[in-house]
Amino acid sequence: MDVILENLPLYWNGFLRTLFLSAVSGVIALVLGTLLAAARVSPVAALRGFSMVYVEVLRNTPLTIAFFFAAIVLPRLGVTFEQFEVAAIIALSTYTAAFIAEAVRSGVNSVPVGQAEAARSIGMNFGQVLNLIILPQALRTVVPPLINILIALVKNSSVAGAFFVLELFGYGRQLANANGDAVIPVLLGVAFFYLLLTVPLGILASTVERKVAIAR
Amino acid sequence: MTTHVPGDALVSLNAVNKHYGQLHVLKDINLQVRKGEVVVVIGPSGSGKSTLCRAINRLETIEGGTISIDGKVLPAEGKELAQLRADVGMVFQSFNLFAHKTILENVTLGPIKVKGVAKATADKDAMALLERVGVGHQAPKLPAQLSGGQQQRVAIARALAMKPKVMLFDEPTSALDPEMINEVLDVMIQLAKEGMTMIVVTHEMGFARKAADRVVFMADGQIVEDATPEEFFTNPKSDRAKDFLSKLLTH
Numbered sequence: 015m016d017v018i019l020e021n022l023p024l025y026w027n028g029f030l031r032t033l034f035l036s037a038v039s040g041v042i043a044l045v046l047g048t049l050l051a052a053a054r055v056s057p058v059a060a061l062r063g064f065s066m067v068y069v070e071v072l073r074n075t076p077l078t079i080a081f082f083f084a085a086i087v088l089p090r091l092g093v094t095f096e097q098f099e100v101a102a103i104i105a106l107s108t109y110t111a112a113f114i115a116e117a118v119r120s121g122v123n124s125v126p127v128g129q130a131e132a133a134r135s136i137g138m139n140f141g142q143v144l145n146l147i148i149l150p151q152a153l154r155t156v157v158p159p160l161i162n163i164l165i166a167l168v169k170n171s172s173v174a175g176a177f178f179v180l181e182l183f184g185y186g187r188q189l190a191n192a193n194g195d196a197v198i199p200v201l202l203g204v205a206f207f208y209l210l211l212t213v214p215l216g217i218l219a220s221t222v223e224r225k226v227a228i229a230r
Numbered sequence: 231m232t233t234h235v236p237g238d239a240l241v242s243l244n245a246v247n248k249h250y251g252q253l254h255v256l257k258d259i260n261l262q263v264r265k266g267e268v269v270v271v272i273g274p275s276g277s278g279k280s281t282l283c284r285a286i287n288r289l290e291t292i293e294g295g296t297i298s299i300d301g302k303v304l305p306a307e308g309k310e311l312a313q314l315r316a317d318v319g320m321v322f323q324s325f326n327l328f329a330h331k332t333i334l335e336n337v338t339l340g341p342i343k344v345k346g347v348a349k350a351t352a353d354k355d356a357m358a359l360l361e362r363v364g365v366g367h368q369a370p371k372l373p374a375q376l377s378g379g380q381q382q383r384v385a386i387a388r389a390l391a392m393k394p395k396v397m398l399f400d401e402p403t404s405a406l407d408p409e410m411i412n413e414v415l416d417v418m419i420q421l422a423k424e425g426m427t428m429i430v431v432t433h434e435m436g437f438a439r440k441a442a443d444r445v446v447f448m449a450d451g452q453i454v455e456d457a458t459p460e461e462f463f464t465n466p467k468s469d470r471a472k473d474f475l476s477k478l479l480t481h
Contacts, residue, residue, distance in 0.1 A: 057307065131289050132326035132385075136340035136392050137316025139309065146343060151330050228329050228374075 017196040018203040021189055028185035029207045035099065035171045035181055036211065039106035040164050046107060047114025048153075052144055054119050065115065072112035077173055080105040085177050102174035110167045117159040121152030154226040161219035165212045172208075182207055239298075240265045240427050241286060241396055246295035248281060255281050256292070257451040263396070268428045270438040270459070273448035274474060279431045280323075282448070283400045286429065287318040300395055316344055319389030319397040323404050325381040327373035327388070333360065334369040337388045345392070352391075359387040363417050379410030383417055390421075397421065399430040435478060439463060447471045 018025065053065035072080065084105040085098060095101060125148050133147040153160075175184035186204035190197045239262040248256040255278045263269050271279045284290040286297060288304050288311060297304045299318060305311045327336050337356035341347040347355075360366045363383040365376070373381055382402055389397060399418065403411045415437050422428055422441040432438065438445050438459050445462040447455040449470045455462060466472050 126326075128322060128324050128326035129328060132320070132322065132328065132388075134312075135287055135289065135315055135318070135320035136388065137312045137344040138340070139312045142343055146339065147328055154330070228372075 017189070017193050017199050021203075024185050024189065025182070025203055025207055028180065028182035028204075029210065031179070031181040032168065032171055032183075032208075033211060035102055035106065035174060035179070036164075036168045039103050039110060039171070040167055042103070042107035043110035043114050043163075043167065044160075046111035048118050048149070050111060050115035051118035051122060052149075054115065055122055055144070057140060069112045069115050072109055073116065077105070077109050077170055078176075080109045081173055081177050084108075098178045099174075102171070102177060102179045106167060106171055106174070109170070110163060113163045113166075114160065117156045117163060118149075118152060120159075121154075121156035122148055124155050125151045151228060154228055157223050157226060158219055161215055161222075165215050168211050168215070169208065238264050240267075240300055241429065242296075242298045243282075243286070244296050244298075246282075246285065246292050246297060248278075248285065248290065248292050248294075255451050256285065259295070259451075259453060261446065261453065261456075263427060263429060265395075265427055266425045267443045268422045268426075268430065268441055269444045269446055270442040271429065271431045271446045271448060272433065272435070272438060272474075273454075277448040278451040279448045280400050283398050283429060283431045286396075286398055287315050287320055289320075312344075316340070316392050317395045319392060319394035321382070321385050321389055321397065321399045321402045323401040325373070325378070325385045325405070327381055327384055329373055331372075332369065333365065333371055333373065333376070333384050336373065336384060337391045340388065340392050356387070356391055359390055360384070363387045364413070377410060378406045379413045382406065382410075382414045386414075386417055386421070396427040396429065399428065399432065401431050401433070403432065403434055435463070447474070449474070 050065045050068060053061040054069075056062060081102070084101040088101065088104070089095075129147050129151065130143050133143040138146065171181060172183035174181055175187060180188075182204060186200060189200045193200055241261070241263040243259050243261040246256050246259040247254070259282060261269075261282075271282065273279050281290050285292050286299075288297075299314055302314060304314060327333075328339065331339060334353065334356055337359060338349070338352040341352040341355065342349055357366060357369065360369055363386055365380050365383050365387070368376055368380060368384070373384070376384065386402075402418070403414050406414065411434070415434060418428070418430070418437065419441045430437070430442070442459045445455070445457055445459050446453055447462065447466075447468075447470075454468050455466060455471050457467075462471070463475070466475055
């Protein structure tokens with residue numbers, strides 16, 4: 015256990031990096047995923063098609079491919095970044111957005127069709143119906159699956175460790191290499207810090223779920 | 231039959247047709263409704279009366295014919311359609327109040343977001359409307375906290391807040407407990423007296439007798455009779471209508 019206490023600053027650094035990666039990617043993924051879900055239910059066929067292809071491709075390929083793409087293919091296409099962290103954020107957020115889009119879409123489908131009809135009947139256009147009536151109700155019903163996706167995102171961010179981004183898992187690997195005799199405590203320490211992020215998210219999920227529930 | 235002046239029609243359906251797959255739900259429907267007129271549409275289930283009502287603000291698309299509101303043909307999609315819909319109030323069987331908004335917000339949302347009315351003005355107008363339908367004291371509550379009858383009266387206020395030229399009612403009392411039906415009908419009768427143009431799909435024969443200028447009887451996707459309530463209830467011409475009325479009156 016000493017190895018954890020001795021390297022607490024390192025763990026803390028990694029924890030903050032993971033928190034940063036997850037938070038930034040999470041916010042981008044939520045926005046992008048909601049836009050994709052909106053495109054999926056829009057009256058414009060091209061938008062629906064784009065959203066469907068995006069979701070199917072990103073959802074059905076491994077996250078590592080998204081990372082390779084962001085870290086290696088994008089720079090060759092002329093998109094360069096100073097830090098690998100940017101690539102990690104691109105990969106994590108585009109990948110997670112596909113799952114968020116599907117969750118939000120299921121939420122949209124759970125809102126009774128009469129809500130949209132009533133909104134249209136008082137003269138609202140598609141954007142108003144979606145933004146004022148459907149999404150506020152849909153997002154409330156998808157809080158639990160959204161939090162699940164965000165928990166998965168926190169854990170998925172560890173893949174960044176393999177792409178030269180020093181986050182929790184990256185530091186963990188360094189520590190394990192340096193302390194060959196104490197690999198198990200090192201990894202237990204890593205797991206503990208991940209739990210420090212994911213368990214509160216789960217608690218947040220149930221609190222938010224209770225708060226925003228709408229009676230019908 | 232009442233006499234119609236064709237140019238005077240506020241709502242005008244000409245040769246409207248619609249299919250659900252094989253089922254021909256609307257067959258060559260022609261209907262003119264003048265300003266201030268109250269038209270009650272009755273008929274057996276599946277006769278197409280709800281579809282007719284929903285087609286008038288294009289919640290149902292049609293395949294043939296035209297529907298015009300105040301001289302303007304209903305457009306297929308887009309901004310013009312939204313504008314026309316704002317002129318047509320709709321009250322649904324299942325109320326469809328916005329579940330995440332308060333009663334007051336349900337009524338003010340349309341004026342504020344669609345018409346750009348200032349919030350203070352919209353709130354004031356909405357409160358007046360809610361008072362008028364007798365649910366003013368419920369303003370801060372959420373729809374689920376109200377009874378069905380109260381919700382339906384709020385739905386009427388929500389539609390009225392847009393100052394529509396015509397109000398459509400799609401079986402407004404069919405989802406209500408018997409003791410709540412009258413509170414909704416009273417509001418509708420009041421509205422009819424004030425000169426609102428109304429198209430009402432209903433099974434409430436009492437309302438048809440009391441408030442309707444015309445009764446339109448539909449069966450199998452067609453308008454079978456179009457008469458004054460007096461004429462229709464005492465002296466129906468078609469066998470279909472006679473049959474329908476005899477089934478109603480035996481209970």
